[in-house]
Amino acid sequence: MKKLYIFCLAASGLTACKPNLEPEKPEAGQLSLERYLAVGDAFTAGFSDGALTKTGQNFSYPNMLAEQFGLVGGGEFKQPLLPGDNGYPVPKKVLAVRQGPCDTNASLRIVDYPGALDSINSSNSIAINGPFNNTAIPGIRAVDYIKAGYGENNRFSRRFFATFSGRPIDEVVRINPSFFSVWIGNNDVLDYAVNGGKESPKPFSSVTEFAAAYDSVLSMLIKKGAKGVAMNIPDVTTMPFFTALPAQVVNLTRRQADELNATNTMTFVRFNEGPNYPVILDGTDLRLLVKGEMVLLSLPIDSVKCAGWGTKKPIPGQYILTLEEIAAVNATLTEYNNIIRAASKAKNIAMVDMFTYFRSVSIPGTPYNGINYTANLVNGSFYSLDGIHPSARGYALVANRIIQEINLFYGSKISSVDANKYPGVEYP
Amino acid sequence: MKKHVLIATTLALSSTMSFGAGYQLNLQGLRQMAMGGSGTAVPWDMSTIFYNPGGMTAMDHWQIYGGAAFVMPRSKYVESPTGTYEAETQSQTFVPFSIYAGGPTSWRSPVSIGVGIYTPFGNGVKWDDNWRGRYVSQESYLRTIFIQPTVSYKFNEIVSAGIGLIYATGRVEFRRALPITDENGVDGSAELAGNGHGFGLNAGVHINASEKVQIGFNFRSKVKMDVDRGYASFTVPSSLQTAFPYTAFSTSLPMPMVTSLGIGYAVNECLTLQGDINITGWSAFNSLNIAYENNTPQLQDQNSERNYRNTIALRAGGHYTVSDRIAVMAGAAFDPSPVRDGYVSPELPDANRGILSAGLTYKAFERWTVMGALEFVSSIQRESSFDEGGFKGRYQTKAFAPGIGISYDF
Incomplete structure (x- = not known):
């Protein structure tokens, strides 16, 4: 008797213990979304x-x-x-x-x-x-x-x-x-x-x-x-x-910075170890990039690393937003x-x-x-x-x-x- | 990379589940389980080592007591406000257990001693690996075992008090997918697992206020479960393997303080009613901090706000002695959730819970008593979010738990 009672309770429990939660159906409201x-x-x-x-x-x-x-x-x-x-x-x-x-x-x-x-x-x-x-x-x-x-x-x-x-x-x-x-x-x-x-x-x-x-x-x-x-x-x-690219896009070692400073003819720039603002061509103006200006992701970064873009040569204006x-x-x-x-x-x-x-x-x-x-x-x-x-x-x-x-x-x-x-x- | 198997062996005497509100369990005694989890005032048996150590001296002989519950929780998630998506946790059976032994140091001694081994906290939630919330949680487990040597002293016929020291050991496991996809479109994964331990105490006072009225007061301290050296393993695309190294981590998880006040009233020779108020100090769970031994720019320590609030649970039940051998019990409880809106994560989809329970004890022989209990838990549907992960929906949890136990009186 007692056993039966427990089994009945157990059986009803198994079904009762499933959550009966349903998501609310979406509705189009006044919209016709056919086409x-x-x-x-x-x-x-x-x-x-x-x-x-x-x-x-x-x-x-x-x-x-x-x-x-x-x-x-x-x-x-x-x-x-x-x-x-x-x-x-x-x-x-x-x-x-x-x-x-x-x-x-x-x-x-x-x-x-x-x-x-x-x-x-x-x-x-x-x-x-x-x-x-x-x-x-x-x-x-x-x-x-x-x-x-x-x-x-x-x-x-x-x-x-x-x-x-x-x-x-x-x-x-x-x-x-x-x-x-x-x-x-x-x-x-x-x-x-x-x-x-x-x-x-x-x-x-x-x-x-x-x-x-x-x-x-x-x-x-x-x-x-x-x-x-x-x-x-x-x-x-x-x-x-x-x-994505930082404004100080030129990264230099101490040695690279020293070499650049020794040969560099642009009087307005002195390179430091670490990140540096690049030299850019803004219209016909040769100048350093300033804080707040943007270097675009289209910039060929290997040209900065290998070909002296931003240091020996200015980065063309098409890669810069002033x-x-x-x-x-x-x-x-x-x-x-x-x-x-x-x-x-x-x-x-x-x-x-x-x-x-x-x-x-x-x-x-x-x-x-x-x-x-x-x-x-x-x-x-x-x-x-x-x-x-x-x-x-x-x-x-x-x-x-x-x-x-x-x-x-x-x-x-x-x-x-x-x-x-x-x-x-x-x-x- | 995988040095440990995360999905630990099932069943055995593990103590895992999501059952009481938060990750608290209230299944440390069969009679108490059958009476909505109440049990601070009336020392029914040696499980009072857990429910109120002050009640131990009420028993004039030694008793060995063992019990286990088979808990089958199911949680369901549906997307909100509208939609068609729903997910349910995988069906699992967890077996929290309790073992007690205790009694007076000698015949009619005012001092009783005993030990309890029980599982007061636990959690276990497993979603499908590919479900929508996989970057928040796929699987999480908490298992704890508390070992509590206890002494109780009877001051007079009215007042007795007891105290036990707790050594706690436990294990946490956590697994989720990482939103880092390899060339075949397969997600990465993060698996964290570690063993923890901590100390605490359980103290209580039992008062025979009158012939009919008993009062119990119980304080179980917070136990800070420290995981000093868990291990984290990450499965990520090969180009990121150095960014996500196999590393040790440390964390700590509070098992909160519980303060209970209980009252028991003997209506007549057969019927006893009892009720408890539990205050649980969940506000101790302020944040979950995971510190990795090897940090990389991609792998930083994690600080996740939990911001739990203290809760007050109400429990009540009745015990009816049918004959010398048989007694029946029934009870109910309301167990509110400590988890605030904005912090409801699928790792523990918590909500206010209602509990209904019933049970039966049968004294099979002179010294042997067999106990059975059944408990139904249903949470109120809860629409909420886990703001940290931008994950929201509606949840409901239901659980069904039969329990069995046996005691032997010397």
Whole structure:
């Protein structure tokens, strides 16, 4: 009797002791996510590690968003996928242990993918498979969206545009979106910044042109009643492309410093043991870099170590952002972002403040699902190896920031992306 | 690289689980377990060496007592605020145990002596290796064994007091994935394990306030479990191996002070009711600091805020003597969580707990008593985050624990 009683209790206990917790179901609210259109540039295309790849496209934030939208009525999401994975048009960046020509030891470095490219057929048109939901075009500026004929001159739009005569904005709305995301304007400032400011062959877009283009793009997107979300331009100078190399980029031993000081003809410079500010060419001015100025990640560091860049020869201005140029970048960016904010408000669409979000990743960093994301190159997890475009996990965080804003603005309950599902930076 | 096996042999007499709130266990006696964990006032048997050393002199003969519980906890995680992701801890059975021996130094002596070996703290949580929170925790264990020689003195028919010295030994194990991926996309991992030890004391006063009323007061001190030399091993891509060396580490984990006040009331010859208030000094767990012997730029000492708060648990139960041989017990308890919002980690997904329990004792022979108890624990669903790791969600823990014990009276 007693035994039976205990066994009954034990049996009921076994079922009662399983937690009965269920996650709350996501909801679209007032949104129709059946046809989601992503408009943008390299960030939206899934550009990562300095190149576009099929894997990178699959890890684009619009594709991640589409996956979450799929839980609440979202439809198919077509991307103009590349055939290859090693980079197009240039090889992607990877980490490798390498010894530079003037290094005493091999160390972990960012290098071009050393294997053969698999970009054959990458330039073929796949427009016949369209229209596409992700219409991002790496390299495009906001102002280009209203330039008729632009499509033919960009290798990425040439792959999937059905016609080239019209304006890109007319071409990208082919799927007749019920919901859209638009993240444009990055290249209008990056073209200037990543090429060293005034040395860049591509200056800033004019503010009036930018405003007109932005307004046309948004008007076109909402024309048939689609709802959407716009992203503004990140705080570009907090990206590792601008911050990873220290301003005192020249490292000298005592002996190297003494030798340089003995032969050096530039009276304004005296080198010391340890880190030194480099000599640069600012316009036609030969001078030392000063605190607060930036050495760009594009700088061929072996030329500094072996060929006397920054010591015997000035570092060309295309690898430097001077204080004046940084100020110009920030001022222009603020004007563009004011336009984006005003336009999205006027058109009554959600706006994600990526400027502030990217900044918050830089200072103080963002912990998410056990990873502390920072703006450090390589080990910061947020950025890919090119120092500008996020990694797959970085894009997942971007997607989550967008979802947060969509939910806030439209009252939907779309669930967030599991960033840990995506790969991190891969070490040899 | 792996010099020790982290996943220690299962079962045996280990004392691991996540059961009481925080990493405290309340399974040191079968009768007490059956009465919601209360037991400070009434010295039912030699397990009073743990519950209140002052009660030892109430027993006029020697007793050897042994018991074990089989604890099967399950915790579940779901993502929040919305989503589809859910994860459950792997099913494991933990066996906390207790052994007591004690009695008067001679016939009718006012002095009793005894020793207790028991497992008052423990924790064990194992998630799937590939789950979403793997960079926070994949597996964590705490095992402790306390050894407590005890002496008790009966001042008069009303008041007696006892004190025991505690030597504590224990083991902590912790494993998580590192967000450092190799060329095949495989995560790195960090495994830490070490043995610790510490000292403390357990003192109590027992008062026969009247024919019907007993009062107990018990103070169990904090035991600082020092892990002087644990070992950490890291699995990382080859290019980072020098940055993450195999290294010793040191840390310390507080087993908090518990102060209890209990009252027992004999309603009639058969029925006794009892209740306890436990104050647990969890605020001693302020932070978890791990100091590595070999630091590198990538491998720095870790200081992780815990910021626990003190808790007050309430326990009550009743004991009904059915016959000379049989007694039945039942009880309930409310055990609040010491973990504040913002600090709820999957390593110990803690929440306020409700406990229901029941038990039965059967005097099989003149000197042998067999004891059985069952306990159900359910935490209230808790939505919270582990801010340090940016990990949030909703958790619930449930556990089922049958216990058995046997005592022999000399």
